[in-house]
Amino acid sequence: MRAFPVVLSSGVRYWTVVDDELAVVHDVDRFLRELRLARGRAESTTKAYAEGLVLFLRWCERTGRDWRTAAEEMGSFMLWLRWTPGHGGGQVVVPGPGVKPVRGDGRINKVLTAVRGFLSHAVVNKAAPAWVLEQIYELADDRDLPLAAQSESGRMRYRLAARHRLQEPEVAIDRASDEEVVAMFRACRSARDRLIMLLLSRVGLRPGQVAGLHRCDLHLLVDSHALGCDVEGPHLHVIRRQNINGAWSKSRKPWVMPVDFLVVQAADQYALERHEILGEAGSDFLLVNLFRPPYGHPVTAEAIGELCEALSRRAGLGRRVGPRMCRHAMASNVVDAGGTLDEVQALLGQKSPESPRPYLHPARARLRAAIQRVPSPRELNEAGPR
Numbered sequence: 120m121r122a123f124p125v126v127l128s129s130g131v132r133y134w135t136v137v138d139d140e141l142a143v144v145h146d147v148d149r150f151l152r153e154l155r156l157a158r159g160r161a162e163s164t165t166k167a168y169a170e171g172l173v174l175f176l177r178w179c180e181r182t183g184r185d186w187r188t189a190a191e192e193m194g195s196f197m198l199w200l201r202w203t204p205g206h207g208g209g210q211v212v213v214p215g216p217g218v219k220p221v222r223g224d225g226r227i228n229k230v231l232t233a234v235r236g237f238l239s240h241a242v243v244n245k246a247a248p249a250w251v252l253e254q255i256y257e258l259a260d261d262r263d264l265p266l267a268a269q270s271e272s273g274r275m276r277y278r279l280a281a282r283h284r285l286q287e288p289e290v291a292i293d294r295a296s297d298e299e300v301v302a303m304f305r306a307c308r309s310a311r312d313r314l315i316m317l318l319l320s321r322v323g324l325r326p327g328q329v330a331g332l333h334r335c336d337l338h339l340l341v342d343s344h345a346l347g348c349d350v351e352g353p354h355l356h357v358i359r360r361q362n363i364n365g366a367w368s369k370s371r372k373p374w375v376m377p378v379d380f381l382v383v384q385a386a387d388q389y390a391l392e393r394h395e396i397l398g399e400a401g402s403d404f405l406l407v408n409l410f411r412p413p414y415g416h417p418v419t420a421e422a423i424g425e426l427c428e429a430l431s432r433r434a435g436l437g438r439r440v441g442p443r444m445c446r447h448a449m450a451s452n453v454v455d456a457g458g459t460l461d462e463v464q465a466l467l468g469q470k471s472p473e474s475p476r477p478y479l480h481p482a483r484a485r486l487r488a489a490i491q492r493v494p495s496p497r498e499l500n501e502a503g504p505r
Contacts, residue, residue: 122169171233302434323449331366
């Protein structure tokens with residue numbers, strides 16, 4: 120039993136599950152294909168779900184359970200996930216003091232999310248009995264949600280809450296400091312890599328959005344009417360596409376992102392570098408392989424993450440500064456410069472006004488200035504009537 124990539128005749132890619140005879144597991148394939156085509160989820164999402172469902176089906180197979188009814192013993196599955204290697208070669212880890220689990224809480228929760236989605240889909244399509252839903256979900260209301268998430272009518276709403284979920288410790292995503300970004304920028308060895316760093320830290324794009332940019336998405340002229348675009352000033356268009364490199368924009372709707380002179384200058388330098396190496400060759404993707412084969416092929420989102428890791432090491436930062444930290448830095452810098460939350464929301468391409476809040480990490484100097492603006496009790500007394 121293993122996850123397996125599929126390319127449809129339309130060019131759409133997704134992941135499915137095949138058994139030991141390389142036969143597709145029909146019910147799982149139906150769920151994963153619908154997840155990709157009907158719900159518009161990323162290829163990487165179907166890969167993560169397929170890998171999680173492989174573990175679930177492998178547990179059912181090894182313990183003699185039918186996956187259609189195994190939901191009533193999800194607690195045993197969670198225990199199996201924590202202490203049993205997924206592949207047949209490893210031995211079961213014996214729990215005890217100082218023994219490290221095979222999988223952490225976060226990984227187990229991701230597997231459970233995939234299993235719940237699959238079993239719910241099976242119930243809807245009559246492949247599993249309806250009582251399975253009672254085993255994986257419990258009925259809850261919205262009274263424990265923040266006021267902003269509760270019903271505007273004041274009436275209580277009901278929702279399904281997952282029965283089996285581990286409490287994960289909160290991991291704060293720190294912002295990259297301006298000094299770290301500058302050090303990584305200086306550590307770049309090509310115009311292409313400098314442009315990537317600016318697209319991450321100055322524009323705030325995700326790795327999948329950076330890798331998915333096409334040359335036609337960049338409108339760097341002051342007047343773009345000649346390109347058939349009514350947006351004024353230099354900007355780029357972020358568009359969700361089915362890309363051959365697997366790059367994927369998380370945002371369903373396209374949006375326009377203004378860029379400054381630094382990005383324009385970096386793009387011009389990269390265009391010259393690319394032409395000197397490839398000439399007119401290469402794909403229509405903006406960012407392509409220049410220094411190792413396959414030359415001219417688009418870079419991947421994974422390669423952008425690897426670049427950030429290499430730049431962090433090369434710059435001697437002492438920690439890994441990833442693409443998400445660069446995105447957080449961009450959002451925080453906009454606010455530190457006087458930007459409002461709705462502006463950050465639009466620039467990040469997010470739907471909800473509350474979505475940008477986890478991305479904001481105010482500069483310490485701004486926090487200190489905020490405290491210093493608050494008058495002391497002595498000042499209040501001196502200003503009052505005597």
